[in-house]
Amino acid sequence: MPAVITSLKDDHLQQVRALANRTGRAEAGGCLLEGAVLITQAVEAGAALRFVLAAEGAADPVTSLLAEAHVPVMVVKESVLRQAVRLNRAVSWLAVAELAAVAGDDQPYGDFAVVLDNVLDPGNLGTIVRTAVGLGVADxxxxxxxxxxTSRRVLDASRxxxxxxxxxxxxxxxxAVRDLRERGFEVVATSGRADTLQGSVPLSGRPVALIVGNETDGVGDDVLELxxxxxRIPMSGDVESLNVGVATGISLYELRTRMALAMLGPVVGELVGAVSDLREPGYVGEDAAERALAGFSEAERAQFGDFLRRMRENLRRKG
Known part of the structure; x- marks a missing residue:
């Protein structure tokens, strides 16, 4: 049975206290995860945990998982752990996790980025990040x-x-917008006042940067001009707008799909032009499909591979 930590002067608790504010988290490159569920999700996602603190007598749903991940676990007197995180409620499990480093200017972007224009609500921020990462958008x-x-509320909302x-x-x-444009991004901003419906935006196939705005004011006019x-997302009835987290999820999904279709456009044309060769083994359409899919991630290959296979079968039947 490990010794129980009973003093706030313990080095682990000092590290926890240092992560109480944004400045401290930035300087230490770490953040706090509260609760067994969030800690489990972090471990299963491959996040690096420096250590975990368990309140004395707390239920034990995660120790075996932490042992497999080689994460050290210390037991802390419950009242002391509560003081360390400055909360007036019980805390059973607390982890110090490595914070994703802020990417430098020399670190390349992926093919899609989400730009937050003064979005402040922790719940919305967490929802946006969770949805983006779930759809393959890391930036x-x-x-x-x-x-x-890096706040606890955002981390919790983002799972x-x-x-x-x-x-x-x-x-x-x-x-941000000027830099992304210089990097070759096609910049799409959302606004309830826009004339263009999101579903009809003519994407070119370049990387896309989606800008979403403040819960009350939306995207700033100076940004819209760039x-x-x-x-805008089409709305019916008397509903004027959507929650920014919900709207971002809709925009991400639709723009990701339209972006991929824009990239596939030339290949689809090549496939259609290859109808006369469809009944022969090794026809040009197969080569075109392989060339197209080579530029996509595994998730995108899975999504659009079925599409290309169905098109191939349809063209064969028509041929």
């Missing part, structure tokens, strides 16, 4: 010093997805 761009993706994201920071939204496309 999350913060453009306001008040946006904190630890923040630990799998590439966090990027710019001083202003305008600076966007390649300003779009």
């Amino acid at each position: 999350i761009v913060c453009t306001d010093p008040e946006t904190d993706l 630890a997805a923040v630990l799998r994201a590439r966090l990027r920071r710019y001083d202003t939204p305008v600076q 966007a390649d496309h300003v779009v």
